[in-house]
Amino acid sequence: MLNYNTHNQHLSVPDSSIKIAIKREDLIHPFISGNKYRKLKFNIEDAKTTNVKTLLTFGGAFSNHIAAVAYAGKEYGFNTIGVIRGEELREKKDLNPTLTFAKSCGMQFEFVSREVYRIKTNDDFINSLRNEFGDFYLIPEGGTNELAVKGCEEILEADDFKFDYICCAVGTGGTISGLINSSKKHQKILGFPALKGDFLQEDIRKFANQDNWKLISDYHFGGYGKIKPELISFINTFKNDYNIPLDPIYTGKMLFGIFDLIALGYFSTGSKILVIHTGGLQGIAGVNDMLKRKNRPLIEI
Numbered sequence: 321m322l323n324y325n326t327h328n329q330h331l332s333v334p335d336s337s338i339k340i341a342i343k344r345e346d347l348i349h350p351f352i353s354g355n356k357y358r359k360l361k362f363n364i365e366d367a368k369t370t371n372v373k374t375l376l377t378f379g380g381a382f383s384n385h386i387a388a389v390a391y392a393g394k395e396y397g398f399n400t401i402g403v404i405r406g407e408e409l410r411e412k413k414d415l416n417p418t419l420t421f422a423k424s425c426g427m428q429f430e431f432v433s434r435e436v437y438r439i440k441t442n443d444d445f446i447n448s449l450r451n452e453f454g455d456f457y458l459i460p461e462g463g464t465n466e467l468a469v470k471g472c473e474e475i476l477e478a479d480d481f482k483f484d485y486i487c488c489a490v491g492t493g494g495t496i497s498g499l500i501n502s503s504k505k506h507q508k509i510l511g512f513p514a515l516k517g518d519f520l521q522e523d524i525r526k527f528a529n530q531d532n533w534k535l536i537s538d539y540h541f542g543g544y545g546k547i548k549p550e551l552i553s554f555i556n557t558f559k560n561d562y563n564i565p566l567d568p569i570y571t572g573k574m575l576f577g578i579f580d581l582i583a584l585g586y587f588s589t590g591s592k593i594l595v596i597h598t599g600g601l602q603g604i605a606g607v608n609d610m611l612k613r614k615n616r617p618l619i620e621i
């Protein structure tokens with residue numbers, strides 16, 4: 321079951337003039353972890369007020385969001401349908417660990433080509449899904465909508481307003497929007513995008529109601545899901561030093577960035593930094609399978 325008892329863990333860094341703590345949202349649950357739980361909470365409550373018995377959402381084959389929706393559906397009594405990018409997966413006998421988990425929760429898959437995936441929000445495509453599966457409650461890709469942002473506004477607690485900086489990884493921008501909305505004016509929210517793309521600024525502005533934030537776009541390592549050996553080695557060293565696992569898609573890149581910025585003197589003396597660990601650890605097994613096939617060093621778990 322869900323563990324709401326997350327806490328801030330102090331990290332000692334070489335530059336002792338900087339105080340840094342990490343909010344362990346990854347401990348909420350192994351599969352419905354971190355921000356994906358926050359983003360689903362009010363969507364599930366809303367879905368319960370309708371007569372609809374099915375949740376439908378979209379994602380890639382390793383998606384933390386797909387795993388979270390599958391588990392939430394099982395937990396709260398909804399059928400779930402995952403529209404998955406990559407029609408070649410339909411023929412594969414062995415599903416990857418994320419899809420194996422989602423299937424074990426009862427999720428049904430609709431595998432679509434990359435072309436169809438790109439137009440997945442078009443009315444025609446949604447209507448064809450309704451014809452096939454009946455009525456459903458639609459949760460967007462990555463789970464980001466107004467209700468998701470509302471859920472992410474619950475991440476910060478009263479004790480967290482003493483921090484000067486709050487750092488989080490950014491995918492669709494829902495999580496950072498919630499953090500911005502619930503932060504105090506004196507705080508600065510730094511987002512570390514896990515992908516390339518200028519559209520994020522716009523997307524965040526749609527949901528955020530303050531302007532005390534900034535995106536730091538230098539640490540996406542070439543784009544979404546792109547993994548370099550120096551990132552793997554950082555994640556393994558971090559685990560070894562602090563006994564905290566990081567995922568290679570989001571939180572690993574963010575912490576690599578934060579440590580680099582500290583080394584570059586970005587944060588002034590005495591800065592207090594809160595890092596949000598948004599979870600995503602379920603994705604490590606799938607990434608390790610891929611690294612193993614390429615004969616590259618693995619993420620230690």
Ligand SMILES: *Cc1c(COP(=O)(O)O)cnc(C)c1O
Nearest residue numbers: 491492493494495570598599600
């Ligand atoms: C999805 C995800 C993010 C990105 O959250 P957005 O709200 O889409 O910006 C960050 N970290 C982890 C671990 C995630 O799974």
